[in-house]
Amino acid sequence: MIPIFNRLFVMTLRVLNQLRRDKRFLAISTLFPMIIIYFIKVVFDVLASPSFNISTYIVPYAAFIVHFITFILTAIVLVRERTAGTMAQMFVSGYQQIEIIIGYLVAYTVLATLQSLLVLLELNWLFDLGFSSIQMTSMYLVMWLLAIISMAIGMLVSNFARNEGQVFPFIPLVILSVILSGIIVPVEKLPDWAQVLSYLTPLYYANEILQELIRGGTLMDSKLNLLILPLYGLVVVAMVAISLREKD
Amino acid sequence: MINLFPYFPEKISDFMDKSESILIKDLEKDFGKLKALKDINLTIAIGQIYGLLGPNGAGKTTLIRLLIGATKPSKGNISVLGYNPFRQKAFVRSQIGYMPQSPALYEDLSARENIHFFGYAHRNENFSKRIDEVIAFVGLSNRANDQVYKFSGGMKQRVSLACALVHQPKILFLDEPTTGIDPKLRQTFWDHFRELTNQGVTILVSTHQMNEAMFCDRLAILHEGVLLADEPPRQLLWKQKAKIKICLENQIEEKVVSNYPQQLPQILQQYGLETDISRIEIEEETLETVVLSLINDHEKQIIQGEEQ
Secondary structure: OHHHHHHHHHHHHHHHHHHHHHHHHHHHHHHHHHHHHHHHHHHHHOOOOOOOHHHHHHHHHHHHHHHHHHHHHHHHHHHHHHOOHHHHHHHHHHHHHHHHHHHHHHHHHHHHHHHHHHHHHHHHHHHOOOOOOHHHHHHHHHHHHHHHHHHHHHHHHHHHOOOOOHHHHHHHHHHHHHHHHHOOHHHHHHHHHHHHHHHHHHHHHHHHHHHHOOOOHHHHHHHOOOOOHHHHHHHHHHHHHHHHHHHH | OOOOOOOOOOHHHHOOOEEEEEEEHHHHHHEOEEEEEEEEEEEEEEOOOOEEEEEOOOOOOHHHHHOOOOOOOOOOEEEEEOOOOOOHHHHHHHHEEEEOOOOOOOOOOEHHHHHHHHHHHOOOOOOOHHHHHHHHHOOOOOHHOEEHHOOOOHHHHHHHHHHHHHOOOOOOEEEEOOOOOOOHHHHHHHHHHHHHHOOOEEEEEEEEHHHHOOOOOOOEEEOOEEEEEEHHHHHHHHHHHHEEEEEOOOOOOEEEEEEEEHHHHHHHHHHHHEEEEEEEEEEEHHHHHHHHHHHHHHHHHHHHHHHH
């Protein structure tokens, strides 16, 4: 095999091994979104009104929760690599930054696959969504893509934080992005200048696709957004690759 | 324009002696206004344990980071095994091992998994056999499959050393390898280091433990980025004044001399062969006083320099 693939494999395996052992991390990344969704269900039950179609909101909400938790956890894990010195040690030991990035992405994609699946199954069970299996699979794909992009954003943020604490100032940005994305209020209702900002958040594209699916459309109806979402991810990964450096 | 990236020839072994593993010429490193290293010139021979001694903030870690190519020199040249560690990073790193000040390990992984991961990119043939070898070498054979978070500080240091050794490097860089470990383990570490140099490995070790510094073949003393001395530790001691007490039949004569290994025979010659000398006591300065006096002198120089 080509050496880089060997090393990538070892890198991925190492991250997966760590994931497997870190029960707390696994619990936070899979159970937390599910618990939050359960409580959203409780809240919706209290506020229920006949004119209110819950499924329009709950799937994008869940997507946001997955996005948020994945982002924070990835950022913190990678900052921890820096503060523990293992990041520097990886460089000295001969790993390339691209191997570190892809190794992490591949390993965490395994986690995202599981996480998105659990969340969607829970949604279907709690809220009786009543979508077709094709719709559900399509929604799954969107959530899964968004989770991977969230990891990439987490990695990017980690490059600009010297310790775990410096990740926290980025949290309001993510919260803001949920308002800008159109999940809570339609983007058209935002001031014009703010609508431009909507395009900066991956949640916007994910939400557009999800809304189309909820209205009964198929993925084919959101070709453009479906193209933009992975491209967005690639751009972020490229930015990570540029900014992930062995620091002075 | 100031040339921040001095041109460096492909391989510089032509001006390097075959017995040298590290060569540093006119090296300077600035971090903004702070001059971390000033005008460093050093040669380190193959198979030596070379000690870097100095107080915190002296520039020891910066020097090591320059040598492993983690940061770029502001001025001057560095050659590691005949290669430029910054420009030819990938190659140089396959030939060196680096043990950081505090163990950089994955706590959730076992000792063996850590060693496998950190050694993999530069692995040699028979990699898994080599892993067993280094685990035995650092004395962790019966704990190798335990997760690192269960380990004591000293055991983590041993895993860290094994990680630095697994790809059979030609040069080992050890940044304060024995900080916070007990005297017995420290002795074991130094036995390991000696064993490695006997196999032809060059070791550069930074420390601020004086008793450790005495084990080095050669010692560089750094203070505020300036190299104050570069000598075998014994010679450093001899340079300082030593008090010699010569006990004769009915009196004790005291003399204060520097470089006593050379001075003492001359003194004894004065007494002639017939004199009955019952004992000779030599009170050497300790390395600590020698180093501190060098540092104090340097500090005075700095203050004088500022006054002028």
